[in-house]
Amino acid sequence: MSTPLKTKIQVPRSRDLEVDGVKYNRASSSRSSFEMFAWLFMRMSGVVLVVLVFGHLFVNLMVGEGVHAIDFGFVGGKWANPFWQVWDLLLLWLAMLHGTNGIRTIIDDYAGRSTTRFWLKVLLFVASAFVILLGTMVIFTFEPCPAGADPSLLASFCPAQ
Amino acid sequence: MANSSRGTLYRGQYGMWSWVAHRITGVAIFFFLLVHVLDTALVRVSPEAYNAVMATYKNPVMGLGEAGLVAAIVYHAFNGLRIILIDFWKGGTKNQKGLLWGVIALWVIVMIPFLIRHLSHVFGG
Numbered sequence: 001m002s003t004p005l006k007t008k009i010q011v012p013r014s015r016d017l018e019v020d021g022v023k024y025n026r027a028s029s030s031r032s033s034f035e036m037f038a039w040l041f042m043r044m045s046g047v048v049l050v051v052l053v054f055g056h057l058f059v060n061l062m063v064g065e066g067v068h069a070i071d072f073g074f075v076g077g078k079w080a081n082p083f084w085q086v087w088d089l090l091l092l093w094l095a096m097l098h099g100t101n102g103i104r105t106i107i108d109d110y111a112g113r114s115t116t117r118f119w120l121k122v123l124l125f126v127a128s129a130f131v132i133l134l135g136t137m138v139i140f141t142f143e144p145c146p147a148g149a150d151p152s153l154l155a156s157f158c159p160a161q
Numbered sequence: 162m163a164n165s166s167r168g169t170l171y172r173g174q175y176g177m178w179s180w181v182a183h184r185i186t187g188v189a190i191f192f193f194l195l196v197h198v199l200d201t202a203l204v205r206v207s208p209e210a211y212n213a214v215m216a217t218y219k220n221p222v223m224g225l226g227e228a229g230l231v232a233a234i235v236y237h238a239f240n241g242l243r244i245i246l247i248d249f250w251k252g253g254t255k256n257q258k259g260l261l262w263g264v265i266a267l268w269v270i271v272m273i274p275f276l277i278r279h280l281s282h283v284f285g286g
Contacts, residue, residue: 066282072208
């Protein structure tokens with residue numbers, strides 16, 4: 001038995017094609033599979049992120065002095081180890097892509113006008129690209145023992161200056 | 162029956178509210194992540210600049226904020242695994258409500274030791 005629906009179910013806005021106020025949402029034979037890959041990416045990255053995020057939180061907030069131990073020397077000590085460089089790089093990229101795709105979905109759901117959706121997504125993608133590139137640059141160019149810095153603020157392996 | 166104003170199998174039920182909570186925690190975590198990458202980037206400015214910003218994370222108000230952030234992350238993580246089970250496990254849809262109770266139970270089991278340890282750090286234990 002079909003049940004009467006009061007609300008019309010709308011076409012997914014991610015593929016909403018509108019020209020001069022007319023909607024052209026006919027099924028096409030050459031549909032992009034982007035949305036399917038985005039859906040799959042959310043699940044695959046999600047599983048990996050559970051491990052990466054829980055490990056990150058455990059080492060930074062639970063071990064030793066917890067949040068009180070976090071300072072420049074702590075970061076220097078962690079990133080001296082390629083293991084944590086790779087861990088944090090994966091965490092950065094997967095979390096940012098997962099989060100960006102989540103916000104993209106939310107924009108498609110709640111922003112009704114196509115121009116609003118467009119500009120919100122431009123803002124989102126620019127901000128995300130900036131943060132991903134900045135974070136990557138920081139992980140690879142970080143100097144744990146900067147010349148001229150106060151030695152008491154640095155990791156214990158830095159030579160006394 | 163099935164009048165949209167009276168709720169349906171989904172609307173106003175466990176499925177809808179777990180979805181609402183998943184969205185809200187996801188957005189909150191995303192905006193924290195943007196700020197967190199920017200504050201960590203201060204290690205490229207100077208040790209003093211990074212330590213000054215980290216000092217603000219160590220005050221009790223921020224400590225409570227961190228507890229809220231971790232609470233959001235732990236929910237989002239376990240409910241995300243529940244969504245994966247609903248999508249890929251044959252019995253997932255049928256057991257979605259039971260899985261949500263599993264999410265809540267795991268959340269409590271993880272949050273209790275976390276809160277004891279983190280709050281004792283924050284409040285100088």
